[in-house]
Amino acid sequence: MPNEVQVSRPSDAIQARSAVNDTMRALLLGLGGVALLVGGIGIANVMVIGVLERRGEIGVRRSLGATKRHVRLQFLTEALLLALLGGAAGVALGAAITLGYAAARDLTVSLPAASASAGNDTVRSRAARLPPAEALRPA
Numbered sequence: 001m002p003n004e005v006q007v008s009r010p011s012d013a014i015q016a017r018s019a020v021n022d023t024m025r026a027l028l029l030g031l032g033g034v035a036l037l038v039g040g041i042g043i044a045n046v047m048v049i050g051v052l053e054r055r056g057e058i059g060v061r062r063s064l065g066a067t068k069r070h071v072r073l074q075f076l077t078e079a080l081l082l083a084l085l086g087g088a089a090g091v092a093l094g095a096a097i098t099l100g101y102a103a104a105r106d107l108t109v110s111l112p113a114a115s116a117s118a119g120n121d122t123v124r125s126r127a128a129r130l131p132p133a134e135a136l137r138p139a
Contacts, residue, residue, distance in 0.1 A: 039086065047079050 051058070058071055102109045 039083075039090075043079055043083055043086070046082065047075060050078070051075060 061071060062068075099109055101107075
C-alpha cells in the first residue's frame with residue numbers, strides 16, 4: 001500500500017515558479033539593456049553620418065556667424081529629438097503588440113500604478129508579507 005501514495009510539497013512548485021519568474025525577469029532586463037545600447041549606437045551612427053553629409057551646411061552656418069557651440073547645440077538637439085521620438089515610437093509599438101497579442105489570446109492587460117513607477121517596491125514587499133494560505137485563496 002505505501003507505493004500507492006504520492007506526497008508532493010507545494011512549496012517546491014512555488015519555489016520553481018519563483019525561480020522561473022526571476023530568470024525571465026533578468027533575461028528581459030538584459031534584453032532591454034542590449035536594445036538600449038543598440039539604439040544608442042544607432043543614434044550615434046546616424047548623427048555622425050548627418051554631420052559628414054552636412055559639412056556644406058555647417059560651413060555656411062559658420063561663415064554666417066554661428067559658433068562651434070551653436071553647431072554642437074543643433075546636433076545635440078537633433079539627437080535628443082531623435083532619441084525621444086524613437087523611444088516614444090518604440091513604446092507605442094510595444095504597447096500595440098502587447099495589446100494585440102492579449103486580445104488574440106483573450107487575455108486581460110493590466111498595469112498597476114505601483115508597477116508603473118520605477119523603483120517602487122511596496123507591492124512586492126506587501127506580497128512577501130502575505131501568509132501562504134491567504135496568497136493561495138482565490139480573489
